[in-house]
Structure formats: C-alpha cells, structure tokens
Amino acid sequence: MNPSPCLALRGIRKVWGGFTALDGIDLTIGRGEFVCFLGPSGCGKTTLLRIIAGLELQSAGTLVQDGRDISRLPPARRDYGIVFQSYALFPNLTIGQNVAYGLVNGGGSREAIRRRVDELLDRVGLPGSEHKYPAQMSGGQQQRVALARALATSPGLLLLDEPLSALDAIVRVRLRHEIRALQRQLGVTTIMVTHDQEEALSVADRIVVMNGGRIEQVGTPMQVYREPATPFVADFIGKCNRLDARAEGGGWYRCGELRLPAHADVAHAPGTPVTLFLRPEDRRLEGLDGLDPATPGLCHGRVDAIEFLGGNCLATLRVDGLAAPLLLQFSLNQMDEFDVHVGAWLRFALRTDRLRVFDATAPAGAS
Numbered sequence: 001m002n003p004s005p006c007l008a009l010r011g012i013r014k015v016w017g018g019f020t021a022l023d024g025i026d027l028t029i030g031r032g033e034f035v036c037f038l039g040p041s042g043c044g045k046t047t048l049l050r051i052i053a054g055l056e057l058q059s060a061g062t063l064v065q066d067g068r069d070i071s072r073l074p075p076a077r078r079d080y081g082i083v084f085q086s087y088a089l090f091p092n093l094t095i096g097q098n099v100a101y102g103l104v105n106g107g108g109s110r111e112a113i114r115r116r117v118d119e120l121l122d123r124v125g126l127p128g129s130e131h132k133y134p135a136q137m138s139g140g141q142q143q144r145v146a147l148a149r150a151l152a153t154s155p156g157l158l159l160l161d162e163p164l165s166a167l168d169a170i171v172r173v174r175l176r177h178e179i180r181a182l183q184r185q186l187g188v189t190t191i192m193v194t195h196d197q198e199e200a201l202s203v204a205d206r207i208v209v210m211n212g213g214r215i216e217q218v219g220t221p222m223q224v225y226r227e228p229a230t231p232f233v234a235d236f237i238g239k240c241n242r243l244d245a246r247a248e249g250g251g252w253y254r255c256g257e258l259r260l261p262a263h264a265d266v267a268h269a270p271g272t273p274v275t276l277f278l279r280p281e282d283r284r285l286e287g288l289d290g291l292d293p294a295t296p297g298l299c300h301g302r303v304d305a306i307e308f309l310g311g312n313c314l315a316t317l318r319v320d321g322l323a324a325p326l327l328l329q330f331s332l333n334q335m336d337e338f339d340v341h342v343g344a345w346l347r348f349a350l351r352t353d354r355l356r357v358f359d360a361t362a363p364a365g366a367s
C-alpha cells in the first residue's frame with residue numbers, strides 16, 4: 001500500500017542569472033517516508049531542500065504539503081524542522097535553551113517546555129545535558145542537539161542538509177542509524193541531502209538520484225543499485241563494469257570475443273553501439289564444470305590486482321577475449337575456496353541476467 005502523500009513537487013525550476021540550477025523537478029513523497037536526495041556536488045540537492053524549506057524561492061513550479069499549497073509561504077509559516085551540516089546551535093544558549101528555542105513562542109508552560117526538552121534529549125541519547133553549552137559537546141553530540149531542536153515542535157517534515165558530513169566516519173555511521181531508528185519511531189517524513197552513496201543506500205526508503213539539476217531516477221536502494229535507469233546512476237552508485245559492445249539483434253550483444261544475451265528494455269538494431277553494465281558481484285564461480293565451453297558469459301581470466309575492502313575483496317582481471325579489465329568481487333571465504341590471488345587463473349560465468357544495456361550515446365556518468 002502506498003503511503004498518502006506528504007509533499008508533492010511539480011515542475012520545480014530554479015534559475016540564477018542565466019544558470020539553471022534545477023529544471024523540471026516532479027516528486028511525490030509519502031507520509032512517513034525517509035527519502036535521500038543523492039548526487040554529486042553542484043547537482044542542486046541543497047537548492048531543492050532550501051526551496052522545500054522556503055529559504056529559497058523557486059523560479060517556477062508548485063509545492064503542496066499535506067494538501068496545502070506552500071509555494072509562496074515564508075519559512076516561518078511552513079511545517080518543518082531542519083538540521084544543517086554545521087549544527088547551527090546558538091553558542092551562548094545552553095543545550096536546554098537551544099532545544100526549547102522553537103517551543104517558547106508556542107504558548108506552553110515553563111514546566112511543559114522543560115518536560116518536552118527532557119524527553120527530546122532522552123530520545124537523542126543525551127539525557128541530563130540541558131545545562132551544558134554547545135562548546136562543551138562533541139560534533140556528534142551537537143548534531144543530536146540540533147536534531148532534538150528540529151523535532152521539538154513535532155513538525156510534519158524533517159529536513160536534513162548533509163547532517164553527518166562534518167563528523168568522523170565512526171560517529172557518522174552510528175548517528176545515521178540512530179537518526180533512522182528515531183525517524184521510524186516518530187514516523188516523521190524525512191528528507192536528507194547527501195552526496196554519500198553508502199549513506200543513502202543504508203538509510204533511505206527511496207533515493208532521488210540527481211544530476212545537473214534534474215532527477216535521474218527515484219527508487220528504493222535496491223532498485224537504483226540493481227536496476228539503474230541511466231548510465232549515470234549505474235556509475236554513481238556502487239562499483240560497476242562498463243563494457244563497450246555492439247548489438248547483434250535478438251537480444252544478443254558482442255563484446256570483444258564474447259557473445260552475451262541480455263534482457264534489454266529497448267530493442268537495439270544490429271550494429272548499434274551500446275554500453276553493458278555489470279556489478280562486480282554479478283558472476284558465478286560454482287557449478288561450471290559440466291558446462292559447454294561455448295556457454296554465453298563463460299570467461300577465463302587472470303587476476304592482475306586485488307583490493308582489500310574489509311569483508312570482501314575487489315579483484316581486477318584480464319579476461320580472454322575482452323579488451324577492458326573486469327572488476328569482480330569476492331567474499332573472503334570465496335578467496336580461500338577458489339584460491340583467488342594475484343596471478344591466479346579463474347573460470348567464472350557472468351550473470352548475463354543482470355546485465356544492463358544502455359545506448360552508447362547516452363551521457364556518461366561520473367565514476
């Protein structure tokens with residue numbers, strides 16, 4: 001069941017002088033969803049978030065939140081809480097006063113505000129810190145305070161503008177899981193801007209992949225990873241092999257000396273140049289012994305280099321009949337089992353069912 005829409009953006013465009021920062025943004029966000037705007041620097045994700053917040057006025061287009069047209073509303077009359085990369089806490093106010101900031105004009109009693117501040121500091125894992133000052137807290141703690149402050153008025157929308165990028169790697173990973181858990185508990189519709197693919201894949205219900213002021217794809221983390229809609233998305237999210245090939249007709253493609261069948265969304269006339277995309281894990285090593293050597297996707301290659309990534313490794317192979325090197329991923333157990341080492345010859349089969357085929361003329365992504 002689709003959640004009811006919380007926010008609908010239609011035809012959003014932003015032009016500065018002669019420069020178009022956003023063009024034709026259409027997007028609907030469901031109530032309770034956690035959505036990430038993901039894309040390279042300058043693609044327009046912060047501009048889009050600021051337009052949603054009313055901190056920037058769109059040049060064209062409409063925004064509807066909870067059935068109300070907010071296109072021209074000033075920020076103070078919109079219903080959201082926001083967290084910036086830079087924490088943006090008031091240094092001369094205590095943590096308690098920072099969190100209470102949005103509540104003091106709300107008409108609640110001092111006691112009610114104190115209780116709400118206590119509850120929020122509990123929720124973000126900082127109980128008892130209301131009398132401290134921001135300078136006495138770490139970056140991660142300050143960002144939790146900023147989160148508590150953003151949530152204080154129980155907004156309908158939580159906007160997070162790269163909230164984790166100023167933090168070190170360990171704190172960043174911990175805090176992103178905490179934010180996600182808190183978001184689930186509260187059910188607050190959340191939009192987070194990030195340029196970190198792993199971060200978006202690990203927390204989002206849906207990812208909006210942006211490039212050059214446009215949306216390339218909107219999908220679940222699994223969809224944008226497994227079924228990238230464009231070469232840009234395939235390149236930008238995760239590691240990818242790009243293979244130059246030519247269509248042979250009937251869903252077959254020739255890549256060097258390999259003939260590969262691929263399920264393509266678009267039929268390509270014979271001779272059409274295409275690019276095939278394949279993830280490094282999309283290969284089989286087991287059960288190849290009885291196979292006819294002419295089986296499509298069966299390969300023989302030599303390991304040229306191995307990059308250790310922690311739980312697994314990325315090997316670069318020189319493959320018979322292929323001009324370009326191929327990246328293959330192995331778990332550490334597979335490394336042992338198949339004796340993968342530099343100089344080893346491996347027999348493997350490409351998962352041709354996972355090949356994505358794009359016109360070679362489609363714009364290249366930023367890898």
Ligand code: ATP
Nearest residue numbers: 016019021039040041042043044045046047048195
């Ligand atoms: P980053 O990850 O680097 O913050 P971003 O995807 O959030 O990038 P934006 O900050 O939204 O990108 O900027 C989009 C484009 O608009 C950029 O080319 C930027 O230089 C331009 N831009 C942003 N703000 C302004 C402004 N006030 N005046 C003119 N151009 C601007």
